[in-house]
Amino acid sequence: MRLLIIEDDDTLRETLAKQLAGEGFAVEQAADGREGQYQALEYPVDLAIIDLGLPEISGTDIIRAARDAGKTYPILILTARDRWQDKVDGLSAGADDYVVKPFHFEEVNARVSALLRRSGGWASSVLNAGPVSLDMSRQDLKVNGESVELTSFEYKIIEYLMVRAGEVISKTELTERLYDQDFERDSNVIEVFIGRLRKKLDPENTLKPIETLRGRGYRFALERNQAA
């Protein structure tokens, strides 16, 4: 998952980026409104965290610009002055949720997960598809009620595929969204991880939860158990 953080305070932005990266997200950063707006419009983004009090271009304007450009990814606003007017302005401009400074990281993390899940069409934080159940808040994957041990990369891949269950996700997209820009890209790594995931989720090869579409990418193929 690629997150974009637009925040002008270096310490806050960098710490937040580090913490979110620790949760398995690929994080892009922008330190002012102009840079932030460029990234928000031009980069592939799954979720943006935008401070409202930015130099150059205000957070609200960036949100509006992104929505006008047809971007549908969820947006979480950070606001220092927790006036309702600012929150309402941000939400009306197209943001989906807000966090008031100074926030606890757990709060931001919880909001981010909830927004990503919702943007994938899941109403609850536990994603159920057939016998597979993924608890996003606990980062726990169960098949037929049995917990499956996953590495953090494996978890990120299955979470991304399951949140977008039913959609075809290209190898490039998967690579791009799972790694930071600077990370050396090697699509073979993805294939290796997918292979391992299939073995862990489906040792008997009866379930076939992850489908490979030659030349197009991967798809989580199990039907969702709950209404989107």
Add this chain to the structure above:
Amino acid sequence: MYSLNARLLISVSLLLLLFFGATIIVLDTAFRTAGERAREDILDGHLMSLFAVADVTPGGSLEMRRELPEPRFSALGSGLYAAIRNDGGDSVFESRSALGIDLPAIAPTAVGREQFDRLELQDGTPLLAMTLAVNWELGDGRLKPFVFSVYESLDGFNAQVASFRQQLFGWFAALAFIMLVSISILLRGLLRPLRQIETEIGEIEEGRRTSLSKDFPNELTGVARNMNLLIDSERARSDRYRKTLDNLAHSLKTPLAAMRSLSGDAGSADADRFNEQIDRMDEIVRYQLRKPGSVAGKHLLLAPVPIREETERLVNGLGKVYRDKAPDIDVSIDGRASFRGDTGDFLEMAGNLVDNACKWCRHKVRVTIKPAGESGLILTVADDGPGVPPEAREALLERGMRLDEKTPGHGIGLAIVRDIAESYGGHLAIQGSDLGGAQFTITIPPPGA
């Protein structure tokens, strides 16, 4: 009511009344005096002609040598009468016109001097009488006293005076009316610039205009210019104030957020105590920076807040935030409700209450906006959550008043709502709701009520 127009009209009317009143009295007196003087001259002539026709026999009895020359003395009831009496007061001659009329006798005060009297006949007819007492010298040198009197009825004269008076009043009333009408037209023209200022201020209040126009008469340009300066500086001050608070909040809160994100790494007991201090600082900043915000926003030249639009924006926004919980928010707004003030203040009050309701409700939230009387605002937010026990309600509102006594982690939203409501002369109340939970009501009276 205090009105320049009314005051001017009343004082002009009083002046006119005084001036015309005095003029009427002077003219009336002059006319009457001149008329009476003329009457007296005429009576004097008649008295002389009476002397001319009267003669006394050597025996001392009076006889008339011929008819009186004035025909009115001979016509019955003509209003002009003559009488000659002896010293006993007995009538020795009466003109034919006095036939059947009991002419009152007049006692002369001195011999040989004309005197005027005002009398009345028995039927009430007013008379002016001229009397002259003489001592007639007989042939043998004896003197015989006689009293000569002529009378004229004042009926005709009084009628003349009355008609003169009527005309006088009529003309002056018409004149006064015309003057008052023209003065009030003049006033309307003179006061128009003042009315224009009033209209333009009204337009500024409703947000249809940003400053007063320039085309006022010389006497008012100063007022208009100062008014514009005041409006500008008030706006600038309010903007600057808000900007300062925003910057201050931003520059205090962001480091706090950074500190918290750094402390999160430690994960020790020290980190908890560190976080606790950050919480306290955060709430102090929130409360102190919020409180004067409403004061900055509160000045006279504020347009009414578009309540319906803002409430819908708020409810839609909160709908996103609480998408997982998906509370059923029922909004009903009476169009007569109005809130003259800062939009931010309105959103702050409504936002805190509706957010709380969404947080605590099980499923239902009801937002009702009604006018307090003619206009004004009663905002009621009810939910079906656990509610607030009666004994805790007072404390809930007090929270945030003494920051050092609070337990960290409890919101100060309600204290902020109460402060804003009170800064607009209103109040915040907590009750139980018919939905089963809490019900918060903000009442803000219309401005000037």
